[in-house]
Amino acid sequence: MNMVSRNTITTDDFRAAILRHLTYELGKDASHAAVEDWRMALSFAVRDQIVDSWFAATRKTYDAGAKRVYYLSMEFLIGRLLKDGIINLRLLDQAREAMQALGQDFDTVLADEPDAALGNGGLGRLAACFLESLSTLGCPAYGYGIRYEHGLFRQSFVDGRQMEAPETWLLQRHPWEFERPESRYRIGFGGEVSTKAGKTIWTPADSVDAEAYDTPVIGWQGRWANTLRLWSAVASDGPFDLDSFNRGDFAGAARPEALARTISRVLYPDDTTEQGKELRLKQEYFLTSAALKDILRRFDSEHDDIGKLPGKVAIQLNDTHPAIAGPELVRILHDERGLPFEEAMKMAQACLSYTNHTLLPEALESWPEGLFGKLLPRHLQIVDRIDDAHAKANPSRTLSARSDHQVKMGELSFIMAHKVNGVSALHTELMKTTVFSEFHRLHPDRIINQTNGVTPRRWLLSCNPRLSGLITDTIGEGWVDDLEQLKGIEPHISDAGWLERYAAAKRDNKADLANWMAKTTGVKVDPAMMFDVQIKRLHEYKRQHLNILEAIAHWQEIKANPSADWTPRLKIFAGKAAPGYFFAKDIIRLINDVAKVLNADTDTRDVLQVAFLPNYNVTLAERLIPAADLSEQISTAGKEASGTGNMKFALNGALTVGTLDGANVEIRDHVGADNFFLFGMTADKVEERRLIPDHAAQAIAADPRLGAALKAIRDGVFSPDEPGRYHNITDNLTGPDYFLVASDFTDYYRAQREVDAAFKDKTHWMTMAALNTARSGWFSSDRTITDYMSQIWDAKSLRDS
Numbered sequence: 001m002n003m004v005s006r007n008t009i010t011t012d013d014f015r016a017a018i019l020r021h022l023t024y025e026l027g028k029d030a031s032h033a034a035v036e037d038w039r040m041a042l043s044f045a046v047r048d049q050i051v052d053s054w055f056a057a058t059r060k061t062y063d064a065g066a067k068r069v070y071y072l073s074m075e076f077l078i079g080r081l082l083k084d085g086i087i088n089l090r091l092l093d094q095a096r097e098a099m100q101a102l103g104q105d106f107d108t109v110l111a112d113e114p115d116a117a118l119g120n121g122g123l124g125r126l127a128a129c130f131l132e133s134l135s136t137l138g139c140p141a142y143g144y145g146i147r148y149e150h151g152l153f154r155q156s157f158v159d160g161r162q163m164e165a166p167e168t169w170l171l172q173r174h175p176w177e178f179e180r181p182e183s184r185y186r187i188g189f190g191g192e193v194s195t196k197a198g199k200t201i202w203t204p205a206d207s208v209d210a211e212a213y214d215t216p217v218i219g220w221q222g223r224w225a226n227t228l229r230l231w232s233a234v235a236s237d238g239p240f241d242l243d244s245f246n247r248g249d250f251a252g253a254a255r256p257e258a259l260a261r262t263i264s265r266v267l268y269p270d271d272t273t274e275q276g277k278e279l280r281l282k283q284e285y286f287l288t289s290a291a292l293k294d295i296l297r298r299f300d301s302e303h304d305d306i307g308k309l310p311g312k313v314a315i316q317l318n319d320t321h322p323a324i325a326g327p328e329l330v331r332i333l334h335d336e337r338g339l340p341f342e343e344a345m346k347m348a349q350a351c352l353s354y355t356n357h358t359l360l361p362e363a364l365e366s367w368p369e370g371l372f373g374k375l376l377p378r379h380l381q382i383v384d385r386i387d388d389a390h391a392k393a394n395p396s397r398t399l400s401a402r403s404d405h406q407v408k409m410g411e412l413s414f415i416m417a418h419k420v421n422g423v424s425a426l427h428t429e430l431m432k433t434t435v436f437s438e439f440h441r442l443h444p445d446r447i448i449n450q451t452n453g454v455t456p457r458r459w460l461l462s463c464n465p466r467l468s469g470l471i472t473d474t475i476g477e478g479w480v481d482d483l484e485q486l487k488g489i490e491p492h493i494s495d496a497g498w499l500e501r502y503a504a505a506k507r508d509n510k511a512d513l514a515n516w517m518a519k520t521t522g523v524k525v526d527p528a529m530m531f532d533v534q535i536k537r538l539h540e541y542k543r544q545h546l547n548i549l550e551a552i553a554h555w556q557e558i559k560a561n562p563s564a565d566w567t568p569r570l571k572i573f574a575g576k577a578a579p580g581y582f583f584a585k586d587i588i589r590l591i592n593d594v595a596k597v598l599n600a601d602t603d604t605r606d607v608l609q610v611a612f613l614p615n616y617n618v619t620l621a622e623r624l625i626p627a628a629d630l631s632e633q634i635s636t637a638g639k640e641a642s643g644t645g646n647m648k649f650a651l652n653g654a655l656t657v658g659t660l661d662g663a664n665v666e667i668r669d670h671v672g673a674d675n676f677f678l679f680g681m682t683a684d685k686v687e688e689r690r691l692i693p694d695h696a697a698q699a700i701a702a703d704p705r706l707g708a709a710l711k712a713i714r715d716g717v718f719s720p721d722e723p724g725r726y727h728n729i730t731d732n733l734t735g736p737d738y739f740l741v742a743s744d745f746t747d748y749y750r751a752q753r754e755v756d757a758a759f760k761d762k763t764h765w766m767t768m769a770a771l772n773t774a775r776s777g778w779f780s781s782d783r784t785i786t787d788y789m790s791q792i793w794d795a796k797s798l799r800d801s
C-alpha cells in the first residue's frame with residue numbers, strides 16, 4: 001500500500017535513542033522497565049526529533065522579524081500527544097518496529113499515555129486543532145494557557161449516576177514539556193491605585209508568579225513547530241509576604257502561597273454557565289497578564305519602537321475568558337509605557353481580536369463591579385475610560401462594557417477587538433441580529449465569520465488508519481495537508497471494488513470498537529448493527545433527551561411487533577455533565593436506566609441497544625468516530641454555535657441526522673442534501689414556536705408515540721424502584737420545554753425511520769458515507785487558520801521561506 005512516506009531516521013537509530021533515554025534519562029534497566037518507562041523513553045526519543053525543527057522555526061521567525069500570532073485560551077483540550085507526534089514526524093514504521101525489536105507492544109505503550117484534558121469541550125478542542133494547523137501551515141504562533149494540575153474530572157457511573165473524581169494527568173512526568181524557570185512573571189491582585197507626578201500607579205496587595213512550561217507543537221511532516229506555553233502559579237517571594245511576616249501576620253504571609261497553589265490547580269468544569277467566581281477571574285487575569293508580559297518582553301527584545309506592536313503582534317481571544325487582555329494591554333501601554341490613553345487603546349484594538357463561541361445568555365461572562373474592582377482596581381478604572389472613549393467616538397450610542405453594576409466581558413471584547421468572529425455562518429448571522437446587534441450597527445465591518453475546522457492529521461490520518469490508508473492508496477498523500485484533495489476519491493465511489501474497500505474499513509473499525517467495548521465495559525454488541533453515536537457535553541440544548549425519547553418510542557414500536565424487519569441499531573452515548581448541572585445529570589441517569597431495560601429485553605435487544613460509555617475524552621472520540629455509521633447533531637436550531645464533532649464524523653464517513661444548526665448547515669451544503677438526514681425546525685421557526693404558550697402539550701397531543709414514551713418514563717418503567725425519579729425531565733418536557741424537544745420529536749422520529757430504511761441498502765449507504773468523506777475537505781482547520789491569517793491577523797507563513 002502506498003502509505004504515507006517515512007522519516008529518514010533508521011529503525012536502528014531510533015531504537016538506540018529509545019534505549020538511551022530509558023537508561024540515562026529514566027535510569028531504568030530494559031529488563032525491569034514498566035510500560036510507563038517505555039512510553040517515557042519513546043516519548044523522549046520522539047521529542048528529540050521535534051526539537052531541531054522547533055529551534056529552526058524560532059530562528060526563522062526572529063530572522064524574518066515576522067509577526068507572531070498569540071492564541072490566548074483558558075482551555076486546550078489536547079488529548080494524547082505521542083501518536084500525534086509520531087504521525088506528524090512520519091515515524092510510525094520506525095517507532096513500531098523499534099518497540100517490537102525491544103520486545104514491547106507498540107499499541108499498549110501508546111495506550112499508556114493519559115489524556116491532557118485541559119479543556120471542557122468544543123472550545124478547548126478547537127484551540128488544540130488550531131495550534132496543530134498553525135504549525136502545519138508554518139505560521140509563527142504561540143498558544144498561551146494554564147497548566148492546570150487537574151484537568152476535566154474523571155467520570156464514572158454508579159447505579160447509572162455520574163460520579164466525578166479529580167483527574168491527575170500530572171501524576172506521572174509529562175514528557176512533552178520543558179520547564180522554563182527563567183520565564184517567570186509576577187502577577188498582582190487587589191491593592192491600591194495612586195497618582196504620582198501625573199502617573200497612575202497600581203500597587204497590588206497580593207501577587208503570584210507565573211512560571212512557564214513549553215510544549216512544542218509539531219506540524220505535519222515536522223516542517224515547523226510552534227510553542228504551547230502553559231503557566232503554572234507559584235508563590236512569589238516578593239516583599240509582600242516578608243513584610244507581613246515581620247509584622248507577625250503569619251496568615252497574611254502565607255496568603256501568596258495559598259493563592260498560588262489554588263490558581264492553577266483546577267480547570268472549571270462548567271462550559272456553559274458563568275458562575276462569577278472570584279477564583280475564575282483570578283485565573284483569567286493570571287493567564288492574560290502573564291501572556292501579555294511575555295509577549296511584550298519578546299517584542300522588546302526585537303524592536304525598540306512600541307508603535308510597531310500591531311504589525312508584529314496579533315492576539316486572539318478565545319471567547320471572553322481572556323477579555324481582560326483589553327484593559328491590561330491598555331494599562332501597560334498607558335500607565336507603564338506612557339502612551340496617551342486613546343493611543344494606547346487604539347494600539348490594543350489593532351492587536352486584539354475576539355472569537356465568540358456561544359450565544360447562550362448564561363454563558364456570557366459578566367463580573368459584579370465590586371468583585372472586579374476589588375481584584376483589579378486599576379482595570380476597573382480603565383474599563384470606564386474605555387467606555388468613555390468609545391462613547392466619545394460614537395456619540396449617539398450608549399453601548400458600554402460596564403453597566404448595571406457589572407463588567408460585561410462580551411461588550412468589552414467587542415469594543416477592544418478590531419475583528420470579532422463567529423464560528424459558523426449561521427452563528428455569525430445570529431450574532432449580528434441578537435447579542436451584538438447594536439454593536440454591529442455601530443461597527444458593521446467588525447463581525448466576520450470563520451467557520452470552524454478540525455485537523456485532518458488527528459481526526460482522519462491518525463484515528464482512522466484503515467480509511468486514510470485507502471485514501472492515500474487512491475489519491476496519494478497530498479490530502480493530509482490539502483484536505484480538499486479528498487474530492488479526488490469521488491470518481492472511485494461508483495467502482496464496486498473500491499466501495500467495498502471503503503465499507504471494509506468501516507466494518508473493521510466497528511469490529512474493533514465492539515471488541516474494545518466487550519473488553520472494557522462488558523457490553524456485547526454485534527458490529528453489523530448500525531452504530532448511532534451522540535458524543536458531546538451533556539446539555540439540554542444538545543438534546544440527548546430527544547435521542548433517548550426516540551429510543552424509547554422506537555422500542556415500544558418494536559415491542560408491539562417484534563418480528564417485523566427492523567434495522568438493528570446500537571445507540572452509543574458519551575459525554576460529561578457539569579457537576580452542578582443536575583438536569584443534565586438526570587439525563588445521563590435516564591439514558592443509563594433506559595439502557596438497562598432495553599439491553600435486557602430479549603424481544604428487542606437484537607435490534608435495539610443503548611450504551612453510555614463513561615469518561616468521554618479525546619481518546620474515546622478517536623475510537624468512536626471512525627466506527628460510527630450515524631452522527632447525531634440534533635441541537636435546537638440557533639443554539640449550537642458550530643459543532644466540530646459533526647465535521648469529524650462526516651469526514652470519517654458517518655451520515656448526519658441533524659437540524660439546521662451551527663456548521664450542520666454548511667456540512668449539508670458541502671456533502672449534499674441527499675447525503676444528510678435533515679429534520680426539525682429552523683432557528684426562525686424555533687423562535688416562533690416558543691411564542692405558543694402550550695407548544696409542548698400540543699406536540700404531545702399530536703403524536704401518541706411521544707405521549708407513550710413520556711408516560712413510560714413517568715410510570716417508572718425504567719426506574720421501577722423509584723417511579724418519580726425523572727419527574728424533573730417529564731415535567732420540563734410537558735411544560736416549558738424551552739429547547740423544544742417535544743416540538744421536534746415527530747420530525748426526528750420520521751428522519752430516524754428514513755435512516756433505518758436507508759441503512760438496509762448497504763451499497764447506497766456506503767456511497768453516501770464515502771461522499772461525506774470526499775466532500776468534507778473544506779472542514780479542515782488548515783482552511784480556517786488560513787482565513788484567520790489573512791482576514792484577522794495579517795500573518796504570513798514562514799514554512800517555505
Ligand code: AZC
Binds near residue numbers: 121122123124363644
Ligand atoms: C463551543 C460551542 O458550543 C460549539 O458549538 C463550537 O463548535 C465550539 O465552541 C468551538 O467553536 N463552545 C464552548 O465550548 N464553550 C463556550 C463557553 O462557548
